[in-house]
Amino acid sequence: MDSLTHAAIGACIGELTLGKKLGRHALWVGALAQNLPDIDIVAALWLPFSQNLIVHRGITHSFVFGAGLALLLAFILAKWPKTRTVGFTAFLLFFLGQIFLHDLLDTCNAYGTGLWLPFSETRFSWHLLYVADPLFTIWPILAVLALLFVRGTTLQARKGWAILGLLLPLGYLGYANVNKAEVNRGVDASIAKQGLRVQSYFTTPTAFNNWLWYVVAASDSGYHIGYRSVFEKQDATTAFTYYPRNSHLLTEHPDQQEVQALKQFAAGYYTAQQKQDTLLFNVLRFGQVMGWRDTTSSFAFHYYLNPKLDNTLAVQRGRFKGWDSHTVKQLFHRIFKPDEGQEIR
Structure with a gap:
């Protein structure tokens, strides 16, 4: 808080x-x-x-x-x-x-x-x-x-x-408890309907509201990530995008103590990502930067493992990047009219 x-x-x-x-x-x-x-x-x-x-x-x-x-x-x-x-x-x-x-x-x-x-x-x-x-x-x-x-x-x-x-x-x-329970019911049904092999999942609110929820479902080698509004139709299926964990990218990192500290903080929900010459550690619990609009967007918490860049704002890096009045209108549309369009994102 x-x-x-x-x-x-x-x-x-x-x-x-x-x-x-x-x-x-x-x-x-x-x-x-x-x-x-x-x-x-x-x-x-x-x-x-x-x-x-x-x-x-x-x-x-x-x-x-x-x-x-x-x-x-x-x-x-x-x-x-x-x-x-x-x-x-x-x-x-x-x-x-x-x-x-x-x-x-x-x-x-x-x-x-x-x-x-x-x-x-x-x-x-x-x-x-x-x-x-x-x-x-x-x-x-x-x-x-x-x-x-x-x-x-x-x-x-x-x-x-x-x-x-x-x-x-x-x-x-x-x-908020009522909203979470409603979203979880929809997520349970969506996971079952799509036959996803999920070990665990969590739902957490997106930025500044309690109506659009971010969903992360863990599988053996990665995570299925989606978004669900409390205003979805009861039988609506939440669409998921898969992100591999890529744990192998972390094994050669020279500072394994740093890696272990980050894994502990991530509580099991993380991915490693190689972007050209930069190795990133993403903690999934903090969501994506407007991931409800673009599933390819960066995770709000991304930590530079290699090269050693400034990580002091990693918890909230990019959290507000790209936000403007148009983005707010899009967010409200996604919350209150979730069933418009071809698929739920």
């Missing part, structure tokens, strides 16, 4: 839990508390990028780390004269709620979150929301703006705004 969304949700929680004792300062304390797990971005200052991919949403997003940090902060702020009136228990519950909610919200998109580190390396990703979904984020932001700029509101009215800023995105999460 993006930092702005975390901050807005944290501010609403701050108002609800600490607003009576801290006044408007509760908004800023809440916004900061909700973003605490993202202190792992500091690691980017000295770690190689391939290692930093794994560190991000790693130990600082685990429940163990969150509990320890909550205890420490509650102890410090309960002793600080300006916040002593809140008390240790209230601060402890506040920070536990903020940090754990941050961790759980991050599991809603494609990156993967290490909730049980250091006891388990498993990364959790439910693929419910795109990392920045305006229809999820807008409600807590509007609530915070009201809390900041609407004058003369009573404490009860302020709580009402904060509750609204939390309930509406919660409802949107439920809506």
Whole structure:
């Protein structure tokens, strides 16, 4: 989840839990508390990028780390004269709620979150929301703006705004669950109808919406990739394009530690690609750059293995390349009129 969304949700929680004792300062304390797990971005200052991919949403997003940090902060702020009136228990519950909610919200998109580190390396990703979904984020932001700029509101009215800023995105999460279930039913039927030998698959929303979903189905040697709108007819067949894994291209790479780190981050969903003299490592979980329009488009996450080019923006490289008003119109057409044309893409 993006930092702005975390901050807005944290501010609403701050108002609800600490607003009576801290006044408007509760908004800023809440916004900061909700973003605490993202202190792992500091690691980017000295770690190689391939290692930093794994560190991000790693130990600082685990429940163990969150509990320890909550205890420490509650102890410090309960002793600080300006916040002593809140008390240790209230601060402890506040920070536990903020940090754990941050961790759980991050599991809603494609990156993967290490909730049980250091006891388990498993990364959790439910693929419910795109990392920045305006229809999820807008409600807590509007609530915070009201809390900041609407004058003369009573404490009860302020709580009402904060509750609204939390309930509406919660409802949107439920809506995303319904959409995912509908898409998965269509994907299951499409895989069966086409006789594809699939070991596993995932569905995840495309950029900035929850209506058009990106589908990756893994087979023995590669992946079948397609797109499905929640507005498809029930019996519509999702068209898939096959992409070979090309694992053999990685065996001769001189830095196998880098390759293994990338494979771990990809969670099994990757391809190697030779483009002229450039060897790319594609992580499929982050989708393609407008792949719903052009199945030959690049993957949003492509990492330059050889030659060594700049990879610092690999997670979002090209994600917005080529977007303009015409592209947005095409996207809406693909979402809301998916059955027009010869085949579903």
